Amino acid sequence: MGQTVAFWIMAVVIVGTALAVVFLRNVFRAALTLILCFIAVAGIYITLSADFLAAVQILVYVGAISVLIILAIMMTRGIQKGDPANKLQIPAAIVAAVLLGILVYAVTSTPWGISSQPPLTPTTEPLAAKLFSENGYILPVLTGATLLLAAILGAIVITRENHK
């Protein structure tokens, strides 16, 4: 019962804020509603009993990515008023609606093999065991670390002023 109520509240907030991100003219307000959308997604993770990922969602998305986006909006001041949608509006709406129809049809008509076991909680310790154990995902973890390092270096190099 509680899960049902929580799911519907979070779902309404997510869809509403996502529509606001897409349709709001003011870029700064769109960024603020995007933060609300990230928080609601963290709530959805909690209803799925993924507690560690909910915490990571708050830390990474609400804490870091939103700050980066707002910083970028403030650095590009002056172009944030009036952002009219371009000429692709009607074809894009058709593409999105068709894709949504296909996805919903595929989701509802597929017989998913739903397990009867209860989900594992708390998830932090088993996740760490999965990520860092010898026959786990240690190679992707290290690759991800390298990717993050490359991304940080790339961002610094791209944004650096060119002093000749």
Next chain:
Amino acid sequence: MTIGLTHYLVLSAVLFCIGLYGALTRRNAVIILMCIELMLNAVNISLIAFSSYVVPQLLTGQVFAIFVMVVAAAEVAVGLAIVLAMFRHFKDIDINNINLLKW
């Protein structure tokens, strides 16, 4: 009516399509990055829903979601750096006006 896997997957599909529509129609480069973040979040919701309904004791989907988050963080860092460099060079971040690579 209890909430099942289908509810989460439909929510994820709706969020993904809203993000796709935004990424195709908006002209501000920062908003396009925000819409891509929406789409990545939709994928994460479906991964975690599969993980907790199909293999509840294995957490495989949650591990994948962590890697999606890592790639999303890297993507947004480089993307916003490109937007800033673009703004410095063209004094504009309207995608329709920046078409040097358009044939």
